[in-house]
Amino acid sequence: RSKSKRYKKVESLGGGGGGTVSLVIDQVANREVVMKVSKVTILSSGIPMEYIREMKFYMELGTCNHPNIVKMYDCYVDNNRVHLIMERCRGDLLDLVSNKDVALSIADVKAILYDVLSPLKMLHARYIAHRDIKPENYLVGSDRRLRLSDFGLSRYVGTPRPYTTK
Numbered sequence: 001r002s003k004s005k006r007y008k009k010v011e012s013l014g015g016g017g018g019g020t021v022s023l024v025i026d027q028v029a030n031r032e033v034v035m036k037v038s039k040v041t042i043l044s045s046g047i048p049m050e051y052i053r054e055m056k057f058y059m060e061l062g063t064c065n066h067p068n069i070v071k072m073y074d075c076y077v078d079n080n081r082v083h084l085i086m087e088r089c090r091g092d093l094l095d096l097v098s099n100k101d102v103a104l105s106i107a108d109v110k111a112i113l114y115d116v117l118s119p120l121k122m123l124h125a126r127y128i129a130h131r132d133i134k135p136e137n138y139l140v141g142s143d144r145r146l147r148l149s150d151f152g153l154s155r156y157v158g159t160p161r162p163y164t165t166k
Contacts, residue, residue, distance in 0.1 A: 003076040007035055007085065015039070018050075018152055019081075026073070026085065033073060034089070038082040050152045051082045057128065057151035058084070068119040070139060070149040089139035089147055096140060115146035129157040 007024040010032070015021055019039040026033050038051055058072035074085035093112070096102070104112075116138060123130055130137075131153040138146045 002078075003074070003083070004078045007033070009035070018054075018150070023088070024085075029073075032088045034086045036084040036086060041080040042077060042082070047077070047082060053154060054150075054152040055082070055084065057154050058086075061123075061151075064122065066119055066122055067145060068115050068147055069122075070141075070147040086149075087141065087147070089141050089149075091140045092136050093138035093140070093146060094135035097135065112146065119148040123154075127156050127158050128154055130154050 006026060006028055008027055010023045010025060013021045013023055013034065017039070019037050022035045022037070024033055024035045025031070038048075040048055040051075042048075055072070055075050058070075058075075061069050062072055070089065071087040072084055073087070074083075076083050093116070096112075097104070120130070120133070130148065130151065132150055137148060137150045139149050141147045
């Protein structure tokens, strides 16, 4: 069974510079997930580096099982476009703090700050700079915790330096 037939589109959720985002049903795992499809088609020279980088970071960070990083379940190429299958989230941090009908308590603000900073601490301990930190890239998970997403601009920013005794 081809990967593209595994996922049934429910609705379009929008898109951005990187591509389109849709809500789909994973018919094998029987769950709602999000499909991000690259805007750029794969060239004869191969997959654009930004997509390789995003897939690589999601795969590497997936092994950490960090509660504040969006999970990527699958990735594949179909019709010369990269497809990322990711955890379903509802809304983002910008929506959350912009909603004037919701009064945030001090405890809410502390929880938000923890969810924003916790994945950055883990990334920086691994010498990874996200490079696109903004409220729209913090998504609200089903457990109402924030999840950092969109690793297309991420880079390694250094390497640990061995200490010598000399």
